[in-house]
Amino acid sequence: MHKLPRHHVFSRLTSGHSPHKPISVAVCYPCSDVALQAAIEAAEHGLIEPRLVGPLGMMRACAAEARLDLEPYQLIDAHDDVEAARKSVELCRFGKSQALMKGSLHTDVLMHEVMLRESGLATSRRVSHVFVMDAPAYPRPLILSDAAINIAPTLEEKVDILRNAIDIAGVLGIAEPKVAVLSAVETVTPKIASTIDAAALCKMAERGQITGAIVDGPLAFDTAVSSEAAAIKHLVSPVAGCADIFIVPDLESGNMLAKQLEYLGGAKGAGIVLGARVPIILTSRADSAEMRLASAALAVMYVYAQK
Numbered sequence: 001m002h003k004l005p006r007h008h009v010f011s012r013l014t015s016g017h018s019p020h021k022p023i024s025v026a027v028c029y030p031c032s033d034v035a036l037q038a039a040i041e042a043a044e045h046g047l048i049e050p051r052l053v054g055p056l057g058m059m060r061a062c063a064a065e066a067r068l069d070l071e072p073y074q075l076i077d078a079h080d081d082v083e084a085a086r087k088s089v090e091l092c093r094f095g096k097s098q099a100l101m102k103g104s105l106h107t108d109v110l111m112h113e114v115m116l117r118e119s120g121l122a123t124s125r126r127v128s129h130v131f132v133m134d135a136p137a138y139p140r141p142l143i144l145s146d147a148a149i150n151i152a153p154t155l156e157e158k159v160d161i162l163r164n165a166i167d168i169a170g171v172l173g174i175a176e177p178k179v180a181v182l183s184a185v186e187t188v189t190p191k192i193a194s195t196i197d198a199a200a201l202c203k204m205a206e207r208g209q210i211t212g213a214i215v216d217g218p219l220a221f222d223t224a225v226s227s228e229a230a231a232i233k234h235l236v237s238p239v240a241g242c243a244d245i246f247i248v249p250d251l252e253s254g255n256m257l258a259k260q261l262e263y264l265g266g267a268k269g270a271g272i273v274l275g276a277r278v279p280i281i282l283t284s285r286a287d288s289a290e291m292r293l294a295s296a297a298l299a300v301m302y303v304y305a306q307k
Contacts, residue, residue, distance in 0.1 A: 013294040023098040028088035029054040030103035033066035042296040081105035085113040092278045101281040126160035127275035135267040143245045147254030164274040180224035180243035181217025194249035270294035
């Protein structure tokens with residue numbers, strides 16, 4: 001039996017051989033050793049030029065304790081996490097930074113400043129989080145959305161979630177990704193709202209309202225990843241068994257799926273938020289250094305793809 005390569009996607013993202021010049025990144029409130037290390041490691045890999053925004057005393061004390069050298073990097077003083085978020089967003093809004101990286105502040109604080117209509121980074125598109133999962137048992141990147149931002153997305157919001165995911169697939173070189181709109185069953189069932197949304201998304205793709213991908217659903221997760229499961233269920237689908245993108249019904253199901261893949265399936269996940277003026281590197285405190293590095297690499301690839 002052919003043995004699949006382990007973490008074939010991450011090896012590409014974290015190889016240290018990026019063809020691009022580093023991008024300027026506003027690192028918001030890096031006041032923990034983990035947050036500072038993430039920014040500095042991405043800089044040392046030639047991915048980013050960090051601007052560290054936060055209370056100078058806290059950042060320097062944290063760096064001293066972790067034995068990190070801040071001398072090569074620009075430090076921008078901010079009184080607290082709210083001011084750090086405002087200043088970081090300003091750097092991106094006025095073109096001084098090409099991406100935003102979350103430090104050790106709460107996600108809600110950062111995203112509040114991002115989403116302000118007059119002074120933030122909001123666009124006409126809904127923001128959403130996209131995971132690029134590297135699962136050893138799956139022979140292609142597994143793009144999962146949304147597991148971190150939109151709690152119970154409407155159909156209209158799912159359209160933007162899907163479009164953001166298609167954009168990431170393009171960055172990864174997938175010209176026409178296959179999209180599985182997930183639910184618990186493969187039939188349209190009025191009592192299960194996610195199946196209605198899945199059917200509507202498919203029809204929108206069929207009518208050209210959503211472009212750049214082959215969309216099918218509702219699909220259960222087993223039929224989305226396994227052609228054998230699809231055959232047993234007598235399911236005929238151009239996406240079954242070979243999906244690239246997985247659109248989940250809501251944040252809870254997406255978050256649980258991502259963590260199950262990671263903790264039980266040995267997968268690794270890189271994630272960014274799209275839909276704002278710049279990509280946002282939004283990592284978790286539990287993420288490994290490699291996962292944070294891969295998320296930064298993903299943001300760099302996205303910035304250059306937009307050019």
